[in-house]
Amino acid sequence: EAGVAQSPRYKIIEKRQSVAFWCNPISGHATLYWYQQILGQGPKLLIQFQNNGVVDDSQLPKDRFSAERLKGVDSTLKIQPAKLEDSAVYLCASSSNKAGGEQYFGPGTRLTVT
Amino acid sequence: SQKIEQNSEALNIQEGKTATLTCNYTNYSPAYLQWYRQDPGRGPVFLLLIRENEKEKRKERLKVTFDTTLKQSLFHITASQPADSATYLCALERTGANNLFFGTGTRLTVIP
Numbered sequence A: 001e002a003g004v005a006q007s008p009r010y011k012i013i014e015k016r017q018s019v020a021f022w023c024n025p026i027s028g029h030a031t032l033y034w035y036q037q038i039l040g041q042g043p044k045l046l047i048q049f050q051n052n053g054v055v056d057d058s059q060l061p062k063d064r065f066s067a068e069r070l071k072g073v074d075s076t077l078k079i080q081p082a083k084l085e086d087s088a089v090y091l092c093a094s095s096s097n098k099a100g101g102e103q104y105f106g107p108g109t110r111l112t113v114t
Numbered sequence B: 001s002q003k004i005e006q007n008s009e010a011l012n013i014q015e016g017k018t019a020t021l022t023c024n025y026t027n028y029s030p031a032y033l034q035w036y037r038q039d040p041g042r043g044p045v046f047l048l049l050i051r052e053n054e055k056e057k058r059k060e061r062l063k064v065t066f067d068t069t070l071k072q073s074l075f076h077i078t079a080s081q082p083a084d085s086a087t088y089l090c091a092l093e094r095t096g097a098n099n100l101f102f103g104t105g106t107r108l109t110v111i112p
Helices: none
Strands: A005-007 A010-013 A019-024 A031-037 A044-050 A053-056 A065-068 A075-079 A088-095 A109-113 B004-006 B010-014 B019-025 B032-038 B045-051 B056-059 B062-067 B072-077 B086-093 B106-111
Touching (some): A005 A088, A019 A088, A031 A075, A044 A075, A075 A088, B004 B086, B019 B086, B019 B106, B032 B062, B032 B072, B045 B056, B045 B062, B072 B086
Parallel strands (some): A010 A109, B010 B106
Antiparallel strands (some): A005 A019, A019 A075, A031 A044, A031 A088, A044 A053, A065 A075, B004 B019, B019 B072, B032 B086, B056 B062, B062 B072, B086 B106
């Protein structure tokens, strides 16, 4: 089966610019996650969707980050305006909607803010 | 707030030896604990899951233990190989949360 797809793989922007990331989860997976992984750290959950509804966005910096999952499939994560500290890898993952389910991760988008 | 500590940032072992990685957590007790492997430039890949009522889980050369009294999980790779070199992440899932809280990871290097 096809894995989680993300694009772009790399992005370099200047601070105060905006950027958007796209994710296509594994077919049939109801739950989609966006994580931020800063170099040397583990992934930090930003937002969790179940179908097209938000389940958990408690760690999303809502003044600059936004995400949507229209039609319960693809998702986009946007940052506007970007700050230097947003430089990180943004990972998308999906899972079936069951407790203890493993998560399948995409390759990530490496964002560099200069 | 929840905190997960994984032993030393980096661990070097000789090929053929057993690698033991530690995951210690504080505060809430997880319903599940998962271990992932992450290679440079890639997303994490699921390895093993252990439930709060399980003491040990095995899969091929991998073994995970879970001690809810000590709030600790140990991850063992027996007969280690250079191909096992990667960063290993532990992650907790609270009851009903259906999401994961990750540790910082341990970078394992197996020396031929």
